[in-house]
Amino acid sequence: MRVVLAEDLFLLRDGLTRTLREHGCDVVASVDNGPSLLRALLEDEPDVAVVDVRLPPTYTDEGLQAALEARRRRPGLPVLVLSQYVDQLYANELLATGDGAVGYLLKDRVTDTAQFVDAVRRVAAGGTVMDPQVITKLLTRSQARGMIDSLTPRELDVLEMMAEGRSNVAIAATLHFSESAVAKHTANIFAKLRIAPSADDNRRVLAVLAYLKR
């Protein structure tokens, strides 16, 4: 898997490169600023890009802007954005650039390397990955507005993990359910919230996110 990495802090860039290589990824370019990132995204044809939001020269959301721009020019270009702080606005902007092949995670998540590399793979495969913190905020908001009152606590747990972009297998493993139990819960959730069910994993994530963002 060919990866472009953008991170301005040397220590983190080095650590991430090592982690990705250890898990069999080929880091074809690692850059430390916005303009070189955009060039690498468009010219190196990576399978996935791992991008820090804040990059030089402006030290604002340069990395995010480059990722958005690259996805506008190459629709479906897989990008996983890392940030010291997650913001719903940025999550929405990323989701708006096309269906899937996009991820948004807190930087802290890289410390769990297995999970992190799994997220990179899912994004590269066209999936949608959202940080649990984004989802928690969305769920709290939906709860306050009475949008998910009909769900049982179990179903809420499943909904949360679905929204993060986990597959049924992963949800079953984390919550210690059987896969068929997870399938039953998801069917219930879709029926109660009146979301059209979908066999495609990514479509399912997008439908759930769209519902929670209402």
Added chain:
Amino acid sequence: MRAKERLVAVARCQLAGLLAVAGSAVGSLVVLALLLLPVGVGFWLLVPGATTLRSLSDRSRERATRWTGTRITPPEPYSGDHSWSRRRRAGAILAAEGFWRDLAWAWLEPWVGGFLVGVPLGFLWYGGFGALVQPFVWPLLGPDNWYAFVPVEDTPTMLAALVLGVVFMAAGLLLAPPILRLHGRWTRRLLSVPRRTEMVRRIAHLTDTRAEVLDVQAAELRRIERDLHDGAQARLVSLGLTLDSATRLLDSDPAAARKLLLEVAETSARALEDLRNLVHGIHPPVLADRGLGDAVRSLALDSFLDVGVDVRLSGRLPSPVESAAYFAVGELLANAAKHAAAREVAIVLDHDGGRLRVTVTDDGRGGADPAKGTGLRGLRRRLESFDGVLTLHSPPGGPTTATLEIPCALSSPKTSSC
């Protein structure tokens, strides 16, 4: 739209004329009071006369600001209340510079101001007569009937007068807005306190707000210090201790060491979380990245209410202003959710060339009073150091509209480098 503005200007000229007449009436009363001071009766008359005159001149100041944007600094209110003796209050009034200013205005305004606003009104009324009334009544007006320079004797001359009347009306409409602006400037000349007084007041205000800013800043630093001390710092210390125990257990009890190391991972995650919250409280990253518009949009997304955001800013504002406005909007949103039990909120961000204007309207139960809540009072105080003002319109039953205005420049939009 422009025609409507002109008609409004005409109505305002009319109102200014009426106010001038009222001013002169009260002015005469006040002069009478002054003349009667030696016999004592004047003291009875002076206090109500002067306060009425002040309320009239205040109205005139406020109108000039509202109609033409001419800012007029009002004089200090008269000192003293009902507990003072009449003589003492009258003395305070006579010693106040603003009183004599009001009196001069009461006498000059009917002549100068009245003449000014009379010009467009005269054109309009006389034009209206020529164009709308005379065509029907000219046969009754006799043989020596002139309209301006047209002798109205038959249908053709009547029609000529009609055209002239229309021209006069148009002239009246055309003249009304500039004349109204001129009247505003004249009002400012008469009714504004002298430059020196304005400066003295400004310095007193700056001294106050500077002290306040320093206090707030010191308190903020103390809060950050405390948060770091109780949060991230404490967690790092515990992390060190746990790591130490884990190291010692590594050989004797690897399973326990492993448990401790998992604890370390959790504590470090918490420390990061603490730092993140702290940073967000100091200066939210989205505000630094994108400016006020997107930062408020982000607030709206996080709010439990339905928040509509309309951003009409074409550039970036000075960073301290952005920060103050952001936290103010955050507080107003929280108020709308907590106290007003609102469901929908509309936020408009606007810059009129000289000041940022933010309006937050909710559909809650209203009745908000800055005198009661410490939140709103604190908000108002914080805005004061930017010369900002918060106006609150919150009748019982709602809706509540909070408007905050901060004078500042708008810089051109930042050009992205990628």
